[in-house]
Amino acid sequence: xxxxxxxxxxxxxxxxxxxxxxxxxxxxxxxxxxxxxxxxxxxxxxxxxxxxxxxxxxxxxxxxxxxxxxxxxxxxxxxxxxxxxxxxxxxxxxxxxxxxxxxxxxxxxxxxxxxxxxxxxxxxxxxxxxxxxxxxxxxxxxxxxxxxxxxxxxxxxxxxxxxxxxxxxxxxxxxxxxxxxxxxxxxxxxxxxxxxxxxxxxxxxxxxxxxxxxxxxxxxxxxxxxxxxxxxxxxxxxxxxxxxxxxxxxxxxxxxxxxxxxxxxxxxxxxxxxxxxxxxxxxxxxxxxxxxxxxxxxxxxxxxxxxxxxxxxxxxxxxxxxxxxxxxxxxxxxx
Ligand SMILES: [Zn+2]
Numbered sequence: 001x002x003x004x005x006x007x008x009x010x011x012x013x014x015x016x017x018x019x020x021x022x023x024x025x026x027x028x029x030x031x032x033x034x035x036x037x038x039x040x041x042x043x044x045x046x047x048x049x050x051x052x053x054x055x056x057x058x059x060x061x062x063x064x065x066x067x068x069x070x071x072x073x074x075x076x077x078x079x080x081x082x083x084x085x086x087x088x089x090x091x092x093x094x095x096x097x098x099x100x101x102x103x104x105x106x107x108x109x110x111x112x113x114x115x116x117x118x119x120x121x122x123x124x125x126x127x128x129x130x131x132x133x134x135x136x137x138x139x140x141x142x143x144x145x146x147x148x149x150x151x152x153x154x155x156x157x158x159x160x161x162x163x164x165x166x167x168x169x170x171x172x173x174x175x176x177x178x179x180x181x182x183x184x185x186x187x188x189x190x191x192x193x194x195x196x197x198x199x200x201x202x203x204x205x206x207x208x209x210x211x212x213x214x215x216x217x218x219x220x221x222x223x224x225x226x227x228x229x230x231x232x233x234x235x236x237x238x239x240x241x242x243x244x245x246x247x248x249x250x251x252x253x254x255x256x257x258x259x260x261x262x263x264x265x266x267x268x269x270x271x272x273x274x275x276x277x278x279x280x281x282x283x284x285x286x287x288x289x290x291x292x293x294x295x296x297x298x299x300x301x302x303x304x305x306x307x308x309x310x311x312x313x314x315x316x317x318x319x320x321x322x323x324x325x326x327x328x329x330x331x332x333x334x335x
Contacts, residue, residue, distance in 0.1 A: 042077040052112050052293040061236075064288055065228050071292060072229055075109035083107075083118060088125030089132050095183045096124045099166065102193050106201035113296045119208050120170070120177040126185050127154075127161045133180070141173055148180065156182050166193055168200065170207075177207055195233035199226040209296070210303025213310060215268035217299060220279020224287070227280060236280075243277035243334055250274060251334045259327035263320070265307070278330060285329040290315060 043051070051074060056067035081104040087096045107115065121140070125133050130151045137144040148171055154161045157169030163186035171178050202222035211218040226233040244251040248271045250258070261267035268275045286295045294314060302310035308319040315322065 040077060043074045048074065048112055053291045055291060056288065059288055061284070064284065068225070068228055068287070068292075071112065072109050075112060076105070078108050078111055080104050081107040081111065081115075083122060085122035085124050086136070088123065088129030090128045090185065091124055091126040091183060092185055095185075095187055098190050099124060099181065099183050099193065102190065102197045103201060103204075106197045107204060110201070110205040113205070113209070113293065115205055115208060117208075118179075118204050120179045120204065122179045122181065124181045124183055127163055127165075127182055128185065129182075137178070137180075141176070144173055144178070145171065156180060164188070166196070168196075170203070179204075192232060195226045195230040198230045198233070199223065201225075206299070209300050212299045213265075213302030213305075213307040214262075214282070215265055216275045216279035216282050217302075218279075219275040220281075220283045221299070223276045223280040224283035239277050239280050240334060242273055243281075246271045246274060246277070248274065250278065253331075255327055255331040258331045259323060262327050262330075263323045278334070281330045281333050282326060284333070285326050289325075 051071055054067075056063035058066070080101070083100050083104055085096070085100060087093065107118075123133065123136065130149055133149060134146045137146055148169055149156045156167045157180075159165065159167030159169070159182075161167060161182055161184070163184040165184050166182065166187055168179065168181040171180070199222040202225050203218065206212070206218055206221070212221070223239060227236055227239055248269075250261075250267070250271070253261075258267070261269075267278060283295075286298070290298070297314045298310050301314055305313075311317050311319040311322050
């Protein structure tokens with residue numbers, strides 16, 4: 001167990017070698033539109049306000065997907081989101097740019113919630129840049145834990161490096177957040193990064209605004225957007241299948257047990273996957289019943305002032321009523 005990860009929730013590891021799935025990222029949309037069509041005008045401020053303050057037109061999962069797809073589409077019309085980064089000496093510039101562009105695209109929609117920059121120091125290195133990376137990080141902070149990249153087993157975080165992979169790992173030292181990425185010199189399957197970058201973009205946004213006052217919020221939100229906005233992601237039924245197979249037996253628990261665990265914020269105990277899988281259901285409930293902006297405000301406030309106070313202040317609800325409603329939704333959907 002690497003203790004450094006306990007100080008940062010932004011840890012990600014993506015093994016992308018040997019993927020066989022056909023590339024089908026949303027970046028291909030524009031390529032299929034060969035005809036020159038007038039590009040849609042960016043939304044007005046009033047339209048954006050309306051979008052982030054409204055609920056899905058249909059209170060169904062399809063309606064939910066349509067609503068967040070509309071928000072994401074509106075965000076695509078914004079200018080690129082700046083990600084400052086330092087590239088390793090042997091990183092392939094075109095690959096570095098592609099990676100940055102992909103993350104930048106996924107971060108755009110959080111600009112509607114006030115995101116203007118990342119609170120992270122980014123490196124994008126190649127698999128051959130270990131020596132450079134050690135020098136670079138230590139020059140920034142002599143206390144930087146360079147064991148994050150283990151050259152003996154060739155791992156960054158928990159991700160095995162090679163010329164074909166993309167790996168990323170977040171860490172925090174002395175109040176500063178670092179994001180270390182390796183894009184392999186032979187990395188090709190950029191489209192496979194769609195769901196990874198979608199997931200991580202949620203964490204980058206959370207790093208600025210707060211991870212939420214519940215154990216399932218950070219991973220739940222990241223999993224929600226990954227599942228709802230990216231076709232390369234795990235499907236909803238895959239997410240639920242893993243939840244149902246949780247060794248904790250959470251899917252067999254009674255509604256009352258689910259409620260108790262949620263109320264005491266102990267539902268993620270014993271199985272770290274629960275935060276992702278059950279967390280996605282939690283976000284389905286939240287986004288079906290509250291706007292993008294309200295959930296953002298709930299997340300911001302519950303990160304610092306606790307869940308109960310945030311529920312009252314932001315949503316104007318009795319916390320226990322919300323816990324009951326969440327438990328009922330999660331119980332029903334995980335059966
Ligand atoms: Zn995550």
